[in-house]
Amino acid sequence: MKRILLVVVTLALTTGLILGTAGSTLAAAGTQSGRGIFGTVQSIVMTDNTTGVGTVTLTNVKPATADNASVEIQVTENTTYNIPTVTVQPTQRWQTWQQLTPESRSLILGAHRVAILLTEPAGNVAAKVMVIPAGYLAYRYHHHLGVVVSVSDNGTATIAEKKGGQITVTLSEGVQLAVGQFVVVVTDSSGGTQLKAIKAYRIDKIVDRFEGYLEGSLTEANFDNVTALIQQTQQKHIAYLQRVQDLLQSENRTQAAAAVGKAIDYANARYSEALQFRAKIKDWIDKNGGWTAWQAQWGDTSGTITAVNTVGRTLTISTDNGTITVHVPVAARIVKDTSTGPALFAFKSLAVGNQLEKVIYYKPTSGQFQALYIRVAE
Amino acid sequence: MKKRLILGIFVIALIGALLGVGCKSKSSNNNTNNNGTTSVTLEVTEPQDEITVNTSTVQVKGVTTADATVSVNGSLVDVGADGKFSTTVSLEQGPNSIEVVASDSQGNENSQVLTIIYVP
Numbered sequence: 001m002k003r004i005l006l007v008v009v010t011l012a013l014t015t016g017l018i019l020g021t022a023g024s025t026l027a028a029a030g031t032q033s034g035r036g037i038f039g040t041v042q043s044i045v046m047t048d049n050t051t052g053v054g055t056v057t058l059t060n061v062k063p064a065t066a067d068n069a070s071v072e073i074q075v076t077e078n079t080t081y082n083i084p085t086v087t088v089q090p091t092q093r094w095q096t097w098q099q100l101t102p103e104s105r106s107l108i109l110g111a112h113r114v115a116i117l118l119t120e121p122a123g124n125v126a127a128k129v130m131v132i133p134a135g136y137l138a139y140r141y142h143h144h145l146g147v148v149v150s151v152s153d154n155g156t157a158t159i160a161e162k163k164g165g166q167i168t169v170t171l172s173e174g175v176q177l178a179v180g181q182f183v184v185v186v187t188d189s190s191g192g193t194q195l196k197a198i199k200a201y202r203i204d205k206i207v208d209r210f211e212g213y214l215e216g217s218l219t220e221a222n223f224d225n226v227t228a229l230i231q232q233t234q235q236k237h238i239a240y241l242q243r244v245q246d247l248l249q250s251e252n253r254t255q256a257a258a259a260v261g262k263a264i265d266y267a268n269a270r271y272s273e274a275l276q277f278r279a280k281i282k283d284w285i286d287k288n289g290g291w292t293a294w295q296a297q298w299g300d301t302s303g304t305i306t307a308v309n310t311v312g313r314t315l316t317i318s319t320d321n322g323t324i325t326v327h328v329p330v331a332a333r334i335v336k337d338t339s340t341g342p343a344l345f346a347f348k349s350l351a352v353g354n355q356l357e358k359v360i361y362y363k364p365t366s367g368q369f370q371a372l373y374i375r376v377a378e
Numbered sequence: 379m380k381k382r383l384i385l386g387i388f389v390i391a392l393i394g395a396l397l398g399v400g401c402k403s404k405s406s407n408n409n410t411n412n413n414g415t416t417s418v419t420l421e422v423t424e425p426q427d428e429i430t431v432n433t434s435t436v437q438v439k440g441v442t443t444a445d446a447t448v449s450v451n452g453s454l455v456d457v458g459a460d461g462k463f464s465t466t467v468s469l470e471q472g473p474n475s476i477e478v479v480a481s482d483s484q485g486n487e488n489s490q491v492l493t494i495i496y497v498p
Contacts, residue, residue, distance in 0.1 A: 033471075033497060033498050034471075034472075034497050035430075035497060036430035036472075036473070036495030036496075036497050037495075038428045038493070038495075062428050063430075082473070084475035084477075084491075115428070115473035115493045115495055116473070116495075117471070117472035117473060117495055117497065127472065128471075128472035128473055129473075130472070130473030130474075130475065130493065132475075132491075132493050133475070133491060138489075138491060139477065139479075139489050139491065140452075140475075140477055141449060141451070141452045141477050141479050141489070142479065142487065142489075143447060143449065143479055143480075143481035143485075143487050144485075145481060145483075145484075145485035146485070161485065162484075162485050184447045184481060186449050186452055186454065186479070188452055198452050199449065199452065199453070199454055201447055201454055206445065206447070206483075209456075209457070213444075213458075213459040216459065217459075222459070225459075226459060229444050229445060229459075232445075233445045233483045236445075236482075236483040236484055237483050240483070240484060240485060333456075344465070344466055
């Protein structure tokens, strides 16, 4: 009798477990529009190579299978593929097997690891397959530190880099370069034979950044660290430029060497300005009662927005200590708490009633308070 | 008995040494580029690589050297005096590639690529 009871209880528990698991799976299926899976490619077999119907077998799957077993994923004529460093806009980022070039197909067939979106949480049909880039295809974006030595009318620029090398890049829309500029050019190596310059960051912007660090230093230690950073970076930049110039001169590339000379002069001038700015701050601190007085220039508050002036870019904030109005420069950092952490927020998105958790602002001896950092509550 | 004790200590020390070598080689990978020369440090602290998320944006956070220039998927990102950076990347449904590149004032470059799947 006891045995029968035990069997019944065991059966009931097992049934409950199965139903519970099935219920959870169905619930998940009801809230999600697919499922993501990562895996190392064991094989890709196209039973119909024209339409792209076949099977992808994966091992080392993430999320892991119960027994680390391999997983078979079906690909259909509707499955789309992307190789981040190859298939890009404006051609088409995601392409069906039929749309892929033979070269792209061979890259997919030779993929080491892939990320797959399945059409259904419980299914095994792939909606999207992305090749996780490896080897020579691993990186799409690169930074090139150098001096612009020529800019042509057909929208290309040549940049002299360290070791005397140079690259010619196609300038993307909005990227403007001039001869003699010392820049970090961000290039996109995908979708063509020539590098595309998609961003150009002038080196004086780095010095601007360092000046911001000086202003934001509220202790002597931080101030000294930033000063050292400026001096060290200046030395590195000038040494880099001189190395490039020496190499160009040794190869009799006089015009390019002259462009680098211009960059050296400009970089030195900009760093001198930063060090003068540093001396000005130090002078102010020494004459106005030290670091305590410097710190007193900075305000820190929280409250509710009661008015937004989009033309003058000002906010009026009701705080526990009364109402203040701050000007919000374009460079001010505005963030908003989200479920995934703080996200950047635009000034135009601020509205009356918004709760501000933290506002850090500069209090000049005359004129408006200047907001540097605003954190909006979720 | 003494021999066994010595053998045990030796085995533990050997395991410790192997683990140490493993950790060391992992951390130095971050600072070495493909040419084997010293490169700029780059550590992407968020998000984890190869995860599935259900939000259409993801915060990319990390730390590099204070003089570095950082781009995330080709867009330049602010770097703080402490070398920390943070930005939000929009995701499209399905697999997404996030490429973080840092370069320093010597022209050294370091990159990390993360792959994330967004399932609404």
